[in-house]
Amino acid sequence: MAKYTFVIMSDSHGDRHIVQEIKDRYLGKVDMIFHNGDSELPASDPIWEGIQVVCGNCDFGDYPDYLVTQLTDLTVAQTHGHLLGINFGFEHLDLWAQEQDADICTYGHLHRPAVWKNGKTLFINPGSISQPRGEINERLYAMVTIDAKKAKIDYLTRDHKIYPALSQEVRR
Numbered sequence: 493m494a495k496y497t498f499v500i501m502s503d504s505h506g507d508r509h510i511v512q513e514i515k516d517r518y519l520g521k522v523d524m525i526f527h528n529g530d531s532e533l534p535a536s537d538p539i540w541e542g543i544q545v546v547c548g549n550c551d552f553g554d555y556p557d558y559l560v561t562q563l564t565d566l567t568v569a570q571t572h573g574h575l576l577g578i579n580f581g582f583e584h585l586d587l588w589a590q591e592q593d594a595d596i597c598t599y600g601h602l603h604r605p606a607v608w609k610n611g612k613t614l615f616i617n618p619g620s621i622s623q624p625r626g627e628i629n630e631r632l633y634a635m636v637t638i639d640a641k642k643a644k645i646d647y648l649t650r651d652h653k654i655y656p657a658l659s660q661e662v663r664r
């Protein structure tokens with residue numbers, strides 16, 4: 493299996509500048525850039541060229557609710573999460589990810605960084621790049637490097653520095 497690197501952000505809530513900054517920093521240098529919704533930007537904004545983006549509960553317009561990105565040997569399932577009721581638990585998100593046969597399922601909505609594995613699927617919430625909630629009061633995005641054996645997940649701050657307490661490796 494190839495080695496892939498992804499950048500994942502979410503819940504920028506009108507903060508266009510940081511989306512542009514992350515795009516400018518990584519486009520063409522990583523395999524994919526994902527935005528998991530609640531950008532509050534128009535779906536027609538050219539900023540989305542080169543970004544895989546889904547619809548959040550605060551978005552309007554022509555965004556997909558669910559997006560499944562098939563790479564040569566890796567499937568990434570992406571949704572904001574509100575439609576699958578993730579405020580109340582992850583059963584529906586998990587079932588949906590299983591249906592997609594997802595290697596990675598990435599979501600947002602909760603504004604809290606999270607990484608866990610269930611079956612073959614690695615679940616990743618990149619947190620919010622603009623409005624963090626919960627104990628970790630830091631605006632974050634995620635960088636994921638994955639190969640056949642393991643995934644490495646780092647969270648980065650808005651000044652693109654690794655937030656070390658959240659770095660982890662997960663065996664596949």
Ligand SMILES: [Mn+2]
Pocket residue numbers: 503505530548550601603
């Ligand atoms: Mn949100």
